[in-house]
Amino acid sequence: MPTTIADLDTPALLLERGKVQANAERLRSHIESLGSKLRLHVKTAKSLEVTRLVQGDAPGPITVSTLKEAEEFAQAGYRDILYGVAFAPGKLARALALVRSGVDLKIVLDSPESTQAIAAALKPTDPALKVLVEIDCDGHRSGLKPGDPKIVEIAHILASSCARVAGVMTHAGGSYDCRSIEAIRAIAGRERDAVVTAAKQLREAGFDASIVSVGSTPTATYAEDLTGVTEVRAGVFVFFDLVMAGIDVCKVEDIAITVLGTVIGHQREKGWILTDAGWMAMSRDRGTSKQPVDQGYGLVCDASGRPIPGLIVSDASQEHGIISHRSGDPAQVPELPIGTRLRILPNHACATAAQYDHYNVLDGSQRLEARWPRFSGW
Amino acid sequence: MPTTIADLDTPALLLERGKVQANAERLRSHIESLGSKLRLHVKTAKSLEVTRLVQGDAPGPITVSTLKEAEEFAQAGYRDILYGVAFAPGKLARALALVRSGVDLKIVLDSPESTQAIAAALKPTDPALKVLVEIDCDGHRSGLKPGDPKIVEIAHILASSCARVAGVMTHAGGSYDCRSIEAIRAIAGRERDAVVTAAKQLREAGFDASIVSVGSTPTATYAEDLTGVTEVRAGVFVFFDLVMAGIDVCKVEDIAITVLGTVIGHQREKGWILTDAGWMAMSRDRGTSKQPVDQGYGLVCDASGRPIPGLIVSDASQEHGIISHRSGDPAQVPELPIGTRLRILPNHACATAAQYDHYNVLDGSQRLEARWPRFSGW
Numbered sequence: 001m002p003t004t005i006a007d008l009d010t011p012a013l014l015l016e017r018g019k020v021q022a023n024a025e026r027l028r029s030h031i032e033s034l035g036s037k038l039r040l041h042v043k044t045a046k047s048l049e050v051t052r053l054v055q056g057d058a059p060g061p062i063t064v065s066t067l068k069e070a071e072e073f074a075q076a077g078y079r080d081i082l083y084g085v086a087f088a089p090g091k092l093a094r095a096l097a098l099v100r101s102g103v104d105l106k107i108v109l110d111s112p113e114s115t116q117a118i119a120a121a122l123k124p125t126d127p128a129l130k131v132l133v134e135i136d137c138d139g140h141r142s143g144l145k146p147g148d149p150k151i152v153e154i155a156h157i158l159a160s161s162c163a164r165v166a167g168v169m170t171h172a173g174g175s176y177d178c179r180s181i182e183a184i185r186a187i188a189g190r191e192r193d194a195v196v197t198a199a200k201q202l203r204e205a206g207f208d209a210s211i212v213s214v215g216s217t218p219t220a221t222y223a224e225d226l227t228g229v230t231e232v233r234a235g236v237f238v239f240f241d242l243v244m245a246g247i248d249v250c251k252v253e254d255i256a257i258t259v260l261g262t263v264i265g266h267q268r269e270k271g272w273i274l275t276d277a278g279w280m281a282m283s284r285d286r287g288t289s290k291q292p293v294d295q296g297y298g299l300v301c302d303a304s305g306r307p308i309p310g311l312i313v314s315d316a317s318q319e320h321g322i323i324s325h326r327s328g329d330p331a332q333v334p335e336l337p338i339g340t341r342l343r344i345l346p347n348h349a350c351a352t353a354a355q356y357d358h359y360n361v362l363d364g365s366q367r368l369e370a371r372w373p374r375f376s377g378w
Numbered sequence: 379m380p381t382t383i384a385d386l387d388t389p390a391l392l393l394e395r396g397k398v399q400a401n402a403e404r405l406r407s408h409i410e411s412l413g414s415k416l417r418l419h420v421k422t423a424k425s426l427e428v429t430r431l432v433q434g435d436a437p438g439p440i441t442v443s444t445l446k447e448a449e450e451f452a453q454a455g456y457r458d459i460l461y462g463v464a465f466a467p468g469k470l471a472r473a474l475a476l477v478r479s480g481v482d483l484k485i486v487l488d489s490p491e492s493t494q495a496i497a498a499a500l501k502p503t504d505p506a507l508k509v510l511v512e513i514d515c516d517g518h519r520s521g522l523k524p525g526d527p528k529i530v531e532i533a534h535i536l537a538s539s540c541a542r543v544a545g546v547m548t549h550a551g552g553s554y555d556c557r558s559i560e561a562i563r564a565i566a567g568r569e570r571d572a573v574v575t576a577a578k579q580l581r582e583a584g585f586d587a588s589i590v591s592v593g594s595t596p597t598a599t600y601a602e603d604l605t606g607v608t609e610v611r612a613g614v615f616v617f618f619d620l621v622m623a624g625i626d627v628c629k630v631e632d633i634a635i636t637v638l639g640t641v642i643g644h645q646r647e648k649g650w651i652l653t654d655a656g657w658m659a660m661s662r663d664r665g666t667s668k669q670p671v672d673q674g675y676g677l678v679c680d681a682s683g684r685p686i687p688g689l690i691v692s693d694a695s696q697e698h699g700i701i702s703h704r705s706g707d708p709a710q711v712p713e714l715p716i717g718t719r720l721r722i723l724p725n726h727a728c729a730t731a732a733q734y735d736h737y738n739v740l741d742g743s744q745r746l747e748a749r750w751p752r753f754s755g756w
Contacts, residue, residue, distance in 0.1 A: 011756060043696060065697040085697050086642040088717050110643055114716040141698055142643050142652050173695060264464040265488055265520045274520050284662035284729050317551060318421060318728055319443040319463050320519055338492040339466050350696055351662050357755060377735060378389060
């Protein structure tokens with residue numbers, strides 16, 4: 001068993017336990033101070049241990065992006081699960097199996113068409129399935145606009161089946177493209193307004209809207225008013241990343257995962273340092289490419305996790321990373337000999353973590369405390 | 379067990395056996411007609427079954443991009459293995475374990491500095507390790523320029539250890555950015571010239587250069603002269619992808635893997651079809667974004683694998699794909715109801731396949747013939 005990061009084969013994924021705890025504590029207390037509660041999105045970490053670090057040992061409410069996540073967490077005793085992707089009839093057998101096993105599963109629908117398909121596929125003997133109507137608050141993806149009569153139509157269609165509407169949900173994914181905290185605050189306001197309006201529609205038509213759910217890490221961080229919102233979903237805040245730092249949702253020092261790589265070569269006249277952390281290690285995510293500061297495939301730190309001024313992973317092939325100074329000036333690249341260990345901060349935590357099957361856990365030093373598995377697939 | 383693709387949970391990765399065989403046969407016979415031989419790069423498929431489909435059941439020569447690949451294939455009886463990424467001393471223990479187990483392992487070095495580190499770390503009792511000097515033929519990544527006296531210096535440094543130089547290798551990765559077949563042919567010529575020149579340097583200094591290795595799928599496909607080249611490494615040709623089709627290295631019909639997804643929603647006024655195949659299913663690779671035809675996150679086909687004119691995955695979040703017409707015109711988007719199965723051709727086969735732990739194997743129909751595992755990690 002490796003005992004420090006110097007013993008690890010590279011590339012490897014490192015997780016700083018204390019940073020995850022601090023990120024979780026900060027967001028949870030903000031949401032609770034506004035009278036709502038956090039429903040952790042487990043799609044970022046896909047790890048029971050990370051979820052326990054955020055929520056404590058008792059299973060709390062979670063959001064999942066795949067049925068695999070729901071099944072993995074159900075197996076570990078989690079009962080309050082929201083599957084946050086619009087549902088299709090082909091997924092019904094696995095969802096009903098979860099409900100039969102005791103999971104309080106909420107699925108998401110956003111059209112009378114899909115609702116009819118689900119209602120038609122359900123048998124009277126099937127267990128009760130809760131449905132949230134997905135609301136579109138910013139035009140970036142799925143959902144019905146608040147005020148759309150189809151919101152109530154979905155509830156009516158469900159009433160003839162063993163499923164029933166239990167509320168509304170939205171995701172302000174457009175917040176990832178904001179360029180200021182004010183813009184994020186404005187989107188957070190629209191996110192809240194959208195679901196509160198839609199919930200009112202359902203209630204006025206005589207339907208249940210006890211769940212009023214919003215969420216994205218940026219809007220969760222900067223929301224100022226959650227009146228009428230019963231829960232906030234967020235995921236990437238557990239680790240944070242350069243995309244979030246680029247829109248001031250976190251500081252670079254808050255980022256809790258890094259990729260450990262090794263220097264394998266140089267092209268000194270070009271100012272290049274080559275490492276074994278290519279895109280397979282970092283993912284192909286170039287999420288900072290449209291931000292004011294493009295971080296390439298990641299920001300380069302020394303083995304203690306301190307950024308090395310100006311160094312980024314400027315290009316990558318499958319198992320090669322090319323590190324250079326962001327100015328392109330070879331003279332500004334420090335001498336880092338073959339074998340040097342470096343740590344690279346990722347653009348997008350969800351994508352980078354997905355390249356690995358475990359986390360190497362540290363806490364404020366280079367000593368390894370644990371190895372936590374993560375799962376993948378659907 | 380699912381028997382047709384209609385039974386599969388989505389997203390899922392499909393592989394067409396006959397296309398892999400035809401792609402392999404075409405490239406192998408081209409290389410052999412030029413008097414050289416194929417050393418398959420297994421980094422694309424990371425699968426024993428795909429390798430057997432290309433090479434037949436008897437283990438043949440392979441290239442790997444990670445020690446994990448070397449170990450997986452060694453376990454299955456493969457002996458002639460080239461680890462194609464510049465080596466660092468921290469990887470020596472695993473490499474020597476492979477050699478001790480009977481693997482004829484070739485490692486790659488491209489500087490006197492790394493060679494000294496390896497030579498210093500080797501003990502006289504360690505088994506003989508073969509080294510290829512990496513040559514830079516196009517300036518895109520690592521290697522020494524042909525003619526550089528360091529090429530011979532590396533051989534001299536090794537002579538004092540139990541390792542020894544066995545030849546030279548290069549990779550014309552710059553060929554991926556070509557815009558014409560003529561440009562690829564020109565790079566293929568430079569790729570050959572670079573290693574033939576470097577091999578001559580070694581031989582004139584009295585060293586072995588029995589391995590003279592080139593390779594990239596584009597240059598392997600369009601090479602016209604391989605005189606002096608003992609082997610050609612290529613990997614992505616087993617599956618091909620939209621990046622390769624975009625530079626005329628294959629036809630779209632040759633692409634052997636697709637991602638199966640399900641329609642989960644619509645935003646009809648925008649001309650959007652939503653599916654459950656987001657970037658986790660496709661990878662974040664946007665390799666066609668700089669080509670004349672940008673294919674978004676992939677080209678959309680019906681369940682039989684026929685492209686639907688003009689439809690691409692124009693945007694993606696983790697578990698949502700947004701399909702639209704490349705013109706942006708909602709009127710050109712066909713009606714594809716909730717639950718419709720679609721197949722999406724990937725930008726980059728290596729990146730997309732890496733999102734999965736198995737292949738669902740078809741052959742010219744929608745009937746499933748087999749499920750082949752693939753591995754990941756380092």
